Amino acid sequence: MARPQETYSKKEKEKKRLKKREEKQKKKELRKAQSKGGGLDNMLVYVDENGHFTDTPPDPSKKVKVDAESIVIGVPKKVEEEIDPxxxxxxxxxxxxxxxxxxxxxxxxxxxxxxxxxxxxxxxxxxxxxxxxxxxxxxxxxxxxxxx
Known part of the structure; x- marks a missing residue:
């Protein structure tokens, strides 16, 4: 079997590919080092009573109790209005x-x-x-x- 020929352009392409891989690895490590960490707590976002996003949880004293049975699920029936035809x-x-x-x-x-x-x-x-x-x-x- 013949050995594959390794030309100058093939060597250059391989060098570029390895260099790109190393740069990508360095960027990944840099992002890890600069990240705050902390896991899920730093990623959570809450919505306040006005509909704005905030990073603090809502006040439990302002919580409103909703009766689940009072919620109507479905489309209300259409009321036919008597209009002069x-x-x-x-x-x-x-x-x-x-x-x-x-x-x-x-x-x-x-x-x-x-x-x-x-x-x-x-x-x-x-x-x-x-x-x-x-x-x-x-x-x-x-x-x-x-x-x-």
Missing amino acids: IHQGKVSFFDHSKGFGFILDNLDQEKYFVHVSGLIDEIEENDKVSFELEKGMKGLNAVRVKKI
């Missing part, structure tokens, strides 16, 4: 050739899409209308639109 608004835009438009609600100034299939009466721009809302593909749509 008929809204009123003004037609802000309507294109007869394409068959759609938008209605601006009087209460919350929200714009709702309206299609010609959801109309009861013929409407024009700036007409005052009453309508109901229905969930569509991209949000709420105005349906059963009547002129006032």
